[in-house]
Amino acid sequence: MQIQVETNKDISINTQNEKTKSKFSKWVKMLFKSKTGTVGLVIVLLMIMMALSADVIAPHDPSKTNVMDRLLPPVWSEGGDSTYLLGTDNLGRDILSRIIVGSRVSLLVGISAVIVAGAIGLAMGLIAGYYGGFIDRAIMRVVDAFLAIPNILFMLIILAVVGPSLMTLIIVLGVTTWVVYARMVRGETLSIKERDYVNSAKAVGAKDFRIITVYILPNIISSFIVIATLNVATTIILESSLSFLGLGIQSPDVSWGLMLSDGREYIATSWWVATFPGIAITVTVLGIIFLGDWLRDVLDPKLKAN
Template identity: 50%
Template structure:
């Protein structure tokens, strides 16, 4: 009995001795919803990386002989086209797979823009306070006062319709989210003893911000970055649907929805499958982001 109690105490002590990162991973492993989101995100990542080998056809190859063929389980389906074809005879499955690559690229580029600029501006505002904080945060308040999709439309209209400009617009409209999170975290960390100790040892402002304070603000940034991917994919699809993002014949999910909206009664599969992919991608990143938020919350640590 004593040996069993000792073993339990040892196991508990071992668990307690884990680093915060390991503890967060253990909590994430127990969150089945977050794991489901991770699986969905991993599938899309695989499609994006290996889509060239996975796709059965060229996504831009057209054929009038296979125009608007239904999925394989329906009558009059064409062999070799599992999800059917669009009004140009292009393989819908191949276009959806290549669309995953574009959507993941949009997420990476736009989130990187907003993350870098938002983190730097928020850190400067929270560290220096005063008029610097007022100027930066009032700019962020102005950006937040405008609906994000409307601001993105204005930016793309000014720069010109293209996928690259859509990624820039999505990145710009998301900057305030990161700036506010980082500013709040920096304000909280600034008064702690380790910052004052580093300052007393002669650390420069740049070193204090980027080497001491920001590493302790990573948890909320990781969560926001994950959720930012979902927002970026959804906003890119919306811009492409409006004709301001990816231009035909680019196999982007929003552009595919726009191209097939006139066929919704004749060929439902042309708009249904791209819409389902957008839903799954956004759902996967949101589930993963919610799970990371629970796993990285220090209030949940034993």
């Protein structure tokens, strides 16, 4: 009898593994059928690899100044130097090295801030949607208050009072953008909690925490992942905007937004100082958006139904 039980268990595990492999294979096929999805994945993977190996592949120290080589144009322009492929900035720092190292800070801020915002929004949305009543109304009024104030203005006020730093920037971006997740999760939770399997779980005495984590959360996580992926792009733009205004990343740290700020005075005479960081931001954001659109097509059950 025990042998039979173990055999059935093994068969069940093997069946589950086969289903997982089949689903993964299906996603891979869909990815390569989607040109934008493939391009997005390649861009994101390249940016992550560049950020992880920045110290190794950067040809120069990104903070090292050399006034003798200041404002050198890219290597293909007249007066360019093969030592500095994308030229140098107003302090003689290598732009290519700063872009490579800056990718690490920009991606770190973008991903970390989304994790903070997603955790807060997920918790608030689940609580509001599941319990309803006064708790729901109170959380939604807080959400309305956050939505009434423009995000960038709210961030500027907090950073001006507290002072800019990497950790402060991550926390500020997280606590000011969680409302997007909260509204989505609340709406999904309100719909799911009325379904038969949730009512059945309540009828047999399942505790609220188990119902939320086992029956509700798995059914909203796909939509949550899609929104989180797309919001990484938005957060990178916000970080660049704040750094451009002088309230984000500060020297000697390097970020693409800070590079844009350094190059704005030279845009007419030394276009490369601001152009290449701007291209890096644009390419990265487009890659994340392309990947997010593909994830939405794959994971969003509403689109599947259509």
